[in-house]
Amino acid sequence: MRIYKEFTFEGAHFLPSAPEGHPNGRIHGHSFRVRVSVDGEPDPETGLLVHFDDMKAALEDARGTLDHNFLNDIAGLENPTLELISRWLWDRLHNRVQGLAEIAISRDTCGEGCVYSGPDTSAH
Ligand SMILES: [Zn+2]
Structure with a gap:
């Protein structure tokens, strides 16, 4: 679930990688929209997989760093593509959001986005 x-x-x-002109x-x-997904099974007592409040602090920290900022100035986001913003968010959240399964990010007006399920560990 x-x-x-x-x-x-x-x-x-x-x-920075855009062609001249x-x-x-x-x-x-x-305007960016981020969806943070968590996998698991609902607790038999509470019926909840995770309480949304438990995700709140980590997500607010990330949002606080990104919102109304010049993204290129943020450490690790010198090349702020959707792909690298997704990875930046994953690196920031995976230790704080238990069961983190996916980060999806889109730009409201372009119909473009990126879905990231974490680093590929299949080779290890
Ligand atoms: Zn842009």
Whole structure:
């Protein structure tokens, strides 16, 4: 079973890898939506997989760092693509959100997003 909690943030960025003259190379902003999913089984007593309040502090910390910020200035987000923001969020949350299964991030206006299920450990 999978549950999720969402939050949104506003952020400005540019993509250093954008080709010369491409709009992504200029500073611009997005409304981002993040969905944090947790896998598990509901507790027989409470009927809850995890109490949403238990995820709240970790998600608020992450949101507080990202919201109304210039993402390129944040350590680890010098190249703030959806892919690397997803990984940054995973690295930040996986020790604090028990059962973390997936980070999904999208930009409200573009219909584009990224879904990350953590590092690929199948090779190990
Ligand atoms: Zn952008």
